[in-house]
Amino acid sequence: MTAGADQHRRNRRGDATRARMLAAALECLSSGDPDAVSANHVAKRAGATWGAVKYQFGDVDGLWAAVLDHLEERRGGPLSFPGSADDAVEARVGQIISALWRGLDSPDARAIDTLRMALPRERAELEQKFPRTAEALASWQVSWVATCQAAFADLDLDPERVREVAALLPGAMRGLNSEAHLSTYSDLDLARHGLTRSIAAYLGESSGEGRS
Template structure:
């Protein structure tokens, strides 16, 4: 191998390491919950980098936030394989999905993403106009989640429309349960999860009986 080739590989590894450091620093900073943490230049300074380095790695702030979201998605927990095991009962599958979401939403990665999303435009059209790559990454999360839910119940005789409805409301319902826990609610989150699981199971079972 030539000296130039060796140096090129080393440079590429350094570049990837810098990129990973920036993304990890972003998640740590965003997880603090400080609205001021939603600043690419501030995050760069925290690791001794410049705004120019951020632009070199990600293009612009939109590319940076899109990369942060993608970086987080690669590290979040997937729905356990046991959920889709042939013969697994409906209630076991739903409970596993609920537990997986709960664990994910109580992680520091989730706190980081919530902080980032709170600083982004809430209007979808405005988000897509100002941060098209970030919006596309968020949209892909929804698509991936829906496919995961459809796969989880694919071998069961349940109404696909109801699966879509369940996939649509579970994230919001789970955020509510997690929020109650974080605010110091007197409600038992485990009891809330069981109640939600039972409600979803009953709803999906009704479609099996038709």
């Protein structure tokens, strides 16, 4: 066997090990168990040692950053919302809200939420202790804002209002999603419809659509 072929085989084995560790990390995190946010727990689930995890990712910060990057790659970057300039603002807002609603109960969303719950709340502390993870989370936020901007790019809307809506929607939808998992008399379909109409009206005020 040539040196090149041997190196290729080692690289493939290393890639397979890395993929197995990322899958184990996602399986742990998506369980929702706070104790799952442990590199040793992930290593045990992957059938590896902490030393093997360090070899692949450097440290726990590198592991969590790699998990977030992996999820971003799997998602395929910013969501797309096909439409034309003739589409009403409300229709596009409805598409975004529906996409968020569907995604919030996915294993990937649970994994991200479990990880975020275990990370420092303060940005300065997060960036100090987990700089690579903080960078990956910031990248997700940039991608989300870009998604919202792209959804309305061909309409005459106030860009600052679009950014405000992008900042509001994830938290608002998580609140409705939490309500869905509790005993409630709330009509969540009605709530989503009201949220859609309210945001569309707010955005439409910055264009001719919201004025008669």
